[in-house]
Amino acid sequence: MACIIFTMALAILTPGWLRSSVEAICTQAVSWRLTTSTLRHLMLTSIMRSQKKSDHLERTASVLRREVVAAAKVCGTTDESPSVKSLHLLVADTNFSFKAGQWVDFFIPGVSVVGGFSICSSPRLLEQERMIELAVKYTNHPPAVWIHNKCALNSEVAVRVGGEFFFDPQPTDAPRNLVLIAGGVGINPLLSILRHSADLHRERAERGNGYEIGTITLFYSAKNTSELLFKRNILDLVNEFPEKIACRLYVTKQTTQISAELKPYIMEGRMTEKEIRDHISTETLFYICGPPPMTDFFSKQLEKNHVPKEHICFEKWW
Known part of the structure; x- marks a missing residue:
């Protein structure tokens, strides 16, 4: 942890x-x-x-x-x-x-x-x-x-x-987009945030009020598809909210054939700084959780691209 x-x-x-x-x-x-x-x-x-x-x-x-x-x-x-x-x-x-x-x-x-x-x-x-x-x-x-x-x-x-790494918007807060960057079991807190964001969107759709969530993009990397945790849950949310939630799944050491269900979402190789940079905006918050080298790299790259520090949230695990 x-x-x-x-x-x-x-x-x-x-x-x-x-x-x-x-x-x-x-x-x-x-x-x-x-x-x-x-x-x-x-x-x-x-x-x-x-x-x-x-x-x-x-x-x-x-x-x-x-x-x-x-x-x-x-x-x-x-x-x-x-x-x-x-x-x-x-x-x-x-x-x-x-x-x-x-x-x-x-x-x-x-x-x-x-x-x-x-x-x-x-x-x-x-x-x-x-x-x-x-x-x-x-x-x-x-x-x-x-x-x-x-x-x-x-x-x-x-x-x-x-823990001080969390997403807890209040009903009157300004809408925010979220970019979630996960490596390995670092998906855990980000999945909680993704699920919470889906709950907030459902609540607003049902009641007509509450926090207005922006778009959510998940970047998630693991060694292979068998180590991509909760992939079925993630894809269910993508399919439920196609205009709100998107994901890109990365595998770095895949040795078997990728299933047809996963293939549209899978990229072989490591996620890059350019892919993350394309999502930078003044309305976007970045949450990062994974191995320390990955967390350090993306948090520093975001700072270099003038993302305010208060918009970059990260947690390291060993």
Whole structure:
């Protein structure tokens, strides 16, 4: 997960497999909460043991966090790619909320290291169903090992929201275009922003008021199409809002044939500064999340092209 370096802000449908297989579990879990003392013990024990500078808590020590530490229960898991697993978490505590793009401190009973994972779902899903979604790449970091090897339905954890990288426009704010630039699992907070933007557009279309979102363009790079996370969700939004949402998907090490469904959106090779530069305007905000070299390159190129610093938002992950 990432450390915040520089900052500035659908009602997605729960997948059918999740509704059919775990609906009963989630319904029963609405009334479930870890006790306050258990949550406090879990959090303090993890904080005291997380002393290495490479740990998430150390890297983000100066980053703003909410006070609420909420119990969460695993309601479903999905293999998003050969190396990435997503978690569907029920968070019954109504004091728990987040802004699109933020992450959570992830406390696991029996694991002394605290994880840090970006939320990839929309705030609307939490408001309507008390659910959040995380997608975690396998590494030898203890929280990631637990998620991939030990996490199961009904596993109990605790979460706390943090981060200054988010998109949270107010109804009276001026319309903005968004350019989202993602590398690898850096798609997670940007997918949350994309989903939130779709929610805002739906709300305005249905009610005739609310924030007026501009256009959204997603640039997303991964090694190959199997590592392009949530590609079906992304294309569904592109097809739902063809005049509002566009995407360009890049693969740098593709060795197999690209499917007909994906081919119109795929470019082989790396995304370039020129492609991003073509989207610069005074009404555009840029959100970048990916490996540090990629994030550094595009943020510096945007500055060189006279994009105001307050219009460039980025988060680095390792």
